[in-house]
Amino acid sequence: MPEWSVSIECSEYHEESFTVTATMVLHTVRDEEQEESLQEKVMKKKYYCKNNKKKKQPPFSDCDTFKFSDYDCIGFDLDNTICRYKVGEIMRLEYDLIANYMVNRYGYEPELLLPLDDDIDFLQKGLLLDIKRGNFLKCSPTGCILRATHGTRPMFDDDIVAVYGKERVWEPVIDFMRTLNDHPVNGKTPVLRSFKDYFDMPAAVAMARAVDAQDNTEGGPAEEYDIWPDVHVAMCNMYRREHFRKDEGGFFPEVRYHPEKYIYEASDRLKRWLKAINEHTYTALISGSSIDYASHIARYVLGPDWREYFDIMICTAKKPGFFTMDRPFRYLVGPDDGDVVPTHKLRIDGTYSGGNWRDLQELIKQETGLDHPHCLYVGDHLAQDVLTPDKEGVDTVAIVEELAAEGMVGDRMEHDAGSDLMSTYWGSFFATDDDKSVLGVDRINTLYASVPLKHSRIAVPSLEVVARFPIRHQYEAFSQQTSGFFPGDPVILHF
Known part of the structure; x- marks a missing residue:
């Protein structure tokens, strides 16, 4: 063994x-x-x-x-x-763990604890996040924005043009397309995050719901959103080494003891x-x-x-x-x-x-x-x-x-x-x-x-x-x- x-x-x-x-x-x-x-x-x-x-x-x-x-x-x-x-089961597990961490550790709105199924339609591989604006983008091979949301709310064509210009192109996407690497080689702070596989796609829903929750506060929509670092830490927490050894953290104990699920x-x-x-x-x-x-x-x-x-x-x-x-x-x-x-x-x-x-x-x-x-x-x-x-x-x-x-x-x-x-x-x-x-x-x-x-x-x-x-x-x-x-x-x- x-x-x-x-x-x-x-x-x-x-x-x-x-x-x-x-x-x-x-x-x-x-x-x-x-x-x-x-x-x-x-x-x-x-x-x-x-x-x-x-x-x-x-x-x-x-x-x-x-x-x-x-x-x-x-x-x-x-x-x-x-x-x-x-993948359906693994994404539900991941979302629940991310949402619970954000609510219990950082005090985010309890709306994040709603089942992933309530926003399952939001999931898709290949979405890009405009980190500061809280916008999600689906792009073409030339970088043109095909569809977009602010949080989970759809952006209409006029909204996309107002934010990204009549060509519907955001320059960081053009840079990203060369390697599909989220992190700029020049060492600058990333402004874009991509969701490339079934292990990070649920984090997009957590981020989008958190943007919605902030927009619904008395202060309304923010000029810049500082939410993504918290979501990223919550993802990191799922995979901490000591959680596997101690049967803690949720993710590893589940996969370890219930692999058939x-x-x-x-x-x-x-x-x-x-x-x-x-x-x-x-x-x-x-x-x-x-x-x-x-x-x-x-x-x-x-x-x-x-x-x-x-x-x-x-x-x-x-x-x-x-x-x-x-x-x-x-x-x-x-x-x-x-x-x-x-x-x-x-x-x-x-x-x-x-x-x-x-x-x-x-x-x-x-x-x-x-x-x-x-x-x-x-x-x-x-x-x-x-x-x-x-x-x-x-x-x-x-x-x-x-x-x-x-x-x-x-x-x-x-x-x-x-x-x-x-x-x-x-x-x-x-x-x-x-x-x-x-x-x-x-x-x-x-x-x-x-x-x-x-x-x-x-x-x-x-x-x-x-x-x-x-x-x-x-x-x-x-x-x-x-x-x-x-x-x-x-x-x-x-x-």
Whole structure:
């Protein structure tokens, strides 16, 4: 059994900005039989690569087609990729904890304690917050504001123009679009916050309700709102390290003791598919979570032999910096980071913390004997797992659950939380107030839906859909002539 405990690093509040890094760490204990099995498997794969691939690398598929079997190394994200959460339940849990913290710690209005379901229509991935004005924006790939609210109240076209000009463009959005990074590189205080995944989307509702509450006071709407730092601290509080160890704080005890409420177990078909991938090529599990939490949920999703599905395991990867920076790999000493691992001592069957893509790629070169190995990363976070690695020369597969939520052409797959992920006010995740005369992927006009279109080979609602097919199955990839949405385009693009 693995020993596990969670740790979270939370930065100090500084100059009106607050940054939190969720860092969950574990000490994985493998018995000797498991260790020998993993090493034997890696050595067989290494022998195959050294004696076959080194002499002649298989030809790569055309740019408009995609096959998993083309790659010499495939990395997988854990949260919302290998581990599929029941996002409706996890978001309700997160909202309740944030709201309770804000009311009980900071004295915010009790209206925040109303159920998330009362404002479930407000939720959508990819919203941007104008922190000082308390406005939420949905933008196009060019930065144009498509729709907006002040708190939860819709802003009409005249309101948007009055605040942001007749072009409906806010300059910080233009800067943000280059990297989808909330924090300015010049060190200035952030004025914008994005809501990129199901772990921070509920905070948008808390912020919006708090803006509404302030507007309803005798003083009325404020010139500037100083609410977001409190919301951010409340999010940080959910992930404090000591809460996991002490069964406090709400979030970790819930997920730890009631995983069936919040997490899906992988199907046998997906397990067979992952094993087929691992037998064919080198695989890496690269997660921002620490080893204890990662090991805990991976064990629930894949079973006690979860470690055998991957060659190398990298926790606390701190993406997107993992792909762009040169942080060293570190050994794990129990749940904590240990000494720096010299690059020449990295092992393809190792378990490490931190690290960077360049050193991992050098390791893959050594193991395969290839000067330019084909590498792929699969993940759901459109900034950290899709846009950033693609800009660093790594092919990507985007996990986009909104495909199943909104429906796909030619496939009846449904999302269990589809109603939670569809918004009447914000409109489709893929196309909002769009040109109805345009059909297909050219109709996509939202900032976040354009990311997989530009920066991934294919986009799927979950790994379960690709597990229907052999790893050598050929998919249409995103290109000028073809769509990479699989198993089908979003329905809204065709009516």
